[in-house]
Amino acid sequence: MNTCVTPSSVSKIIELRALLGERFPAAQKTHQSVLPTGVPRLDAMLGGGLPRGTLTEVVRPLAGCGAGTLIHVLLEETARCRGRVALVDGRDVFDPDDFDAATLAAVLWVRCRDATAATKATDWLLRDGNLPLVLLDLTLNSSAELQRVPGSTWHRLAHAAQARGVACLALTPCPLISSASARLELEHRFDVDALDERRGQLLPLLRCRWLRRREAVFGELVALAG
Amino acid sequence: MMFAALLLPDFALQCALRAEHDVLSASRLAALVDDEEDVVTAVTLVALRAGVGPGMRTAQALARCAGLRFVSRSPVQERIATEALLQAAARVTPYYEDTAPGLATLDLSRRPDPAPSVWAADILSSLAALALSARIGAAGDPESALRLACLATAVEPVREAENFAAAVSPLSLAALDVPTELQPVLADWGLRTVGELLALNREEIGLRLGPAGLALWDRAAGRTTRPLRFARVPEIYRELTEFEGGIETLEPLLFRLRRLLEELAARVGSAYLLIKALDLRLEVDHGGVPIERRLTLAAPTGDVDLLFRVAHGWLDTVQTEAPVLSCEVIAQPSPPEDLQPGLFESALRDPNAFAETLSRLVVLAGEGRVGTPRRANTHRPNRFTLELPRFFEEDRTGYRAEPPRRLTVGLALRRFRPPLPVEVEAWRGRPQNIRGPREWSGGVRTLRGPWRMSGDWWEAAQEWAWDEWDVELVEGPLLRVATWQKKWWVLGNYD
Numbered sequence: 001m002n003t004c005v006t007p008s009s010v011s012k013i014i015e016l017r018a019l020l021g022e023r024f025p026a027a028q029k030t031h032q033s034v035l036p037t038g039v040p041r042l043d044a045m046l047g048g049g050l051p052r053g054t055l056t057e058v059v060r061p062l063a064g065c066g067a068g069t070l071i072h073v074l075l076e077e078t079a080r081c082r083g084r085v086a087l088v089d090g091r092d093v094f095d096p097d098d099f100d101a102a103t104l105a106a107v108l109w110v111r112c113r114d115a116t117a118a119t120k121a122t123d124w125l126l127r128d129g130n131l132p133l134v135l136l137d138l139t140l141n142s143s144a145e146l147q148r149v150p151g152s153t154w155h156r157l158a159h160a161a162q163a164r165g166v167a168c169l170a171l172t173p174c175p176l177i178s179s180a181s182a183r184l185e186l187e188h189r190f191d192v193d194a195l196d197e198r199r200g201q202l203l204p205l206l207r208c209r210w211l212r213r214r215e216a217v218f219g220e221l222v223a224l225a226g
Numbered sequence: 227m228m229f230a231a232l233l234l235p236d237f238a239l240q241c242a243l244r245a246e247h248d249v250l251s252a253s254r255l256a257a258l259v260d261d262e263e264d265v266v267t268a269v270t271l272v273a274l275r276a277g278v279g280p281g282m283r284t285a286q287a288l289a290r291c292a293g294l295r296f297v298s299r300s301p302v303q304e305r306i307a308t309e310a311l312l313q314a315a316a317r318v319t320p321y322y323e324d325t326a327p328g329l330a331t332l333d334l335s336r337r338p339d340p341a342p343s344v345w346a347a348d349i350l351s352s353l354a355a356l357a358l359s360a361r362i363g364a365a366g367d368p369e370s371a372l373r374l375a376c377l378a379t380a381v382e383p384v385r386e387a388e389n390f391a392a393a394v395s396p397l398s399l400a401a402l403d404v405p406t407e408l409q410p411v412l413a414d415w416g417l418r419t420v421g422e423l424l425a426l427n428r429e430e431i432g433l434r435l436g437p438a439g440l441a442l443w444d445r446a447a448g449r450t451t452r453p454l455r456f457a458r459v460p461e462i463y464r465e466l467t468e469f470e471g472g473i474e475t476l477e478p479l480l481f482r483l484r485r486l487l488e489e490l491a492a493r494v495g496s497a498y499l500l501i502k503a504l505d506l507r508l509e510v511d512h513g514g515v516p517i518e519r520r521l522t523l524a525a526p527t528g529d530v531d532l533l534f535r536v537a538h539g540w541l542d543t544v545q546t547e548a549p550v551l552s553c554e555v556i557a558q559p560s561p562p563e564d565l566q567p568g569l570f571e572s573a574l575r576d577p578n579a580f581a582e583t584l585s586r587l588v589v590l591a592g593e594g595r596v597g598t599p600r601r602a603n604t605h606r607p608n609r610f611t612l613e614l615p616r617f618f619e620e621d622r623t624g625y626r627a628e629p630p631r632r633l634t635v636g637l638a639l640r641r642f643r644p645p646l647p648v649e650v651e652a653w654r655g656r657p658q659n660i661r662g663p664r665e666w667s668g669g670v671r672t673l674r675g676p677w678r679m680s681g682d683w684w685e686a687a688q689e690w691a692w693d694e695w696d697v698e699l700v701e702g703p704l705l706r707v708a709t710w711q712k713k714w715w716v717l718g719n720y721d
Contacts, residue, residue, distance in 0.1 A: 062702060064702055065721065068638035068640045069637050092595075093641055097608065098638065104600065110596050129576075130577075131580075192672040192697075195696055195720060
């Protein structure tokens with residue numbers, strides 16, 4: 001049955017969601033608080049997927065560690081779950097040739113020329129809050145570019161993600177984001193044989209290790225060394 | 227039977243003052259002038275108190291009141307006010323009549339709660355928001371309702387027929403449209419007001435004045451009725467502002483545009499509708515071509531701030547060769563979207579905010595660099611277009627393309643745009659060593675290829691062909707390189 005949606009009814013739904021979140025945190029956790037990445041190991045480490053309202057950093061120390069593949073899997077998984085995702089491409093390197101139309105239809109691709117524009121675009125998307133997942137790909141941006149991004153920018157992004165309940169995943173070439181609630185590092189480097197493997201067989205090799213993790217313990221945020 | 231008259235007193239004057247961005251109020255010294263006759267036809271209350279009255283020459287009126295301001299009739303504003311009046315009437319009942327300019331007569335008999343106390347305040351306030359001052363009279367017949375509306379004042383804008391005879395007794399007999407043949411008789415009898423006529427016995431009036439006298443007495447007593455000629459509410463929501471002499475900067479236009487949008491949003495909202503698009507039209511001086519634009523919103527809204535931002539964003543890009551003489555805004559109404567968002571689904575929270583964010587992203591990244599990718603109908607790599615996302619349409623229609631399929635094999639390619647030119651040492655056409663940027667240089671450890679790529683050979687201008695290789699460098703990076711006409715490029719790296 002359909003009903004007419006007015007601004008007041010939308011606000012009531014938002015209030016109801018918040019109320020349910022308070023009363024039934026377990027249900028919220030299952031349905032809403034994480035977005036599965038499609039990478040089983042990563043989901044297991046993150047407690048089910050990317051947590052909403054947080055900024056997660058994945059460091060890709062070397063080319064060939066699977067950062068691009070991680071993005072691909074995330075886009076496919078999001079489309080499969082009938083979600084939408086924003087991909088902020090710091091160097092305009094995303095290749096849509098590998099995807100079918102249904103997956104691409106779930107993607108908002110922002111082709112930036114440098115890290116400054118990419119962080120600004122991410123900031124706007126997080127503040128907008130309409131898309132539940134924002135990917136920021138800075139893996140191919142130069143360190144000089146990344147150093148020009150003020151440290152306060154990352155805090156602003158983390159705050160915006162928290163305020164709007166958006167999951168934000170930033171992929172960086174080195175540990176960069178001090179305000180990230182979790183920082184992982186891709187540790188497996190693929191060789192040329194991986195080009196012949198099916199994607200499903202590569203996913204178990206897409207391994208990460210913790211660099212830093214913050215967990216809520218009695219309302220306090222505790223930083224754990226990885 | 228119950229009827230109500232919804233009246234805009236001094237209709238032409240109100241509309242003229244509205245065109246002048248003024249509200250009819252006691253603080254205004256203004257008079258409506260018939261430009262052809264040079265005669266005052268209506269005045270505000272303050273002007274009346276200052277000794278100015280209808281029928282005076284303008285020079286005479288100015289002699290009485292030096293600060294008097296003359297205004298002329300505005301047919302456009304009268305049309306807009308009529309539309310607003312009928313739309314207000316339609317909110318009370320679907321059975322109403324467009325009786326005269328500035329007057330709507332409402333048949334309340336089929337309304338469950340016809341008493342004006344139930345609905346009048348809402349109608350009056352909505353018209354007041356449009357700078358229109360209204361009066362309401364309610365009685366058992368249309369004529370009596372009109373007479374009561376004429377008796378209403380700004381302080382007491384609603385008059386009901388609880389004691390009709392007492393209410394209308396001060397009215398002049400002229401208000402009853404007395405037949406010409408009866409006028410001298412009534413004058414001889416010394417009757418000047420409705421109350422004096424009603425004080426006489428109806429049968430005695432009938433004996434002396436015949437059927438015409440009886441009809442006059444019945445009209446005075448509110449015992450007559452007539453069928454209404456029902457009108458239909460106009461579906462046009464239009465506002466217009468004119469600039470005397472034209473304007474050359476944006477600020478005054480924005481100032482008045484804001485007010486127009488507020489009035490439009492109020493009118494559309496009062497019909498329980500939202501605005502899905504705005505049609506803006508700017509008339510320019512010196513016979514220039516009018517500038518028109520339809521601004522479509524991602525989702526219907528009644529938010530004036532949002533409408534203003536959208537209009538402002540377009541006006542920022544407009545340049546005219548001559549001053550702007552007028553700005554017309556037509557709101558396209560729409561019912562609220564027929565959507566049922568689930569508790570945990572991923573529908574856009576605020577489509578209009580999303581559309582704004584998209585606009586900002588386009589400005590930041592550049593035209594054609596923000597959107598949903600759509601692959602071109604070709605086998606040539608890296609051919610795609612970016613379209614604005616249709617997320618909201620999908621939410622509204624419930625339509626989604628077929629479920630996604632996992633098609634991919636191997637690692638993802640990060641494609642360099644443009645491809646990176648490099649120097650390659652090759653042996654028998656096979657790359658052995660790559661020299662380019664530091665991270666993409668080095669000896670080749672493993673090689674796959676060549677993959678022959680070609681297409682569009684049937685069109686000479688678009689023909690393309692090259693050989694691609696998948697390369698693993700000694701340092702570890704996996705690259706895709708291509709060679710064409712003895713030159714080499716790195717197309718991207720696998721990651």
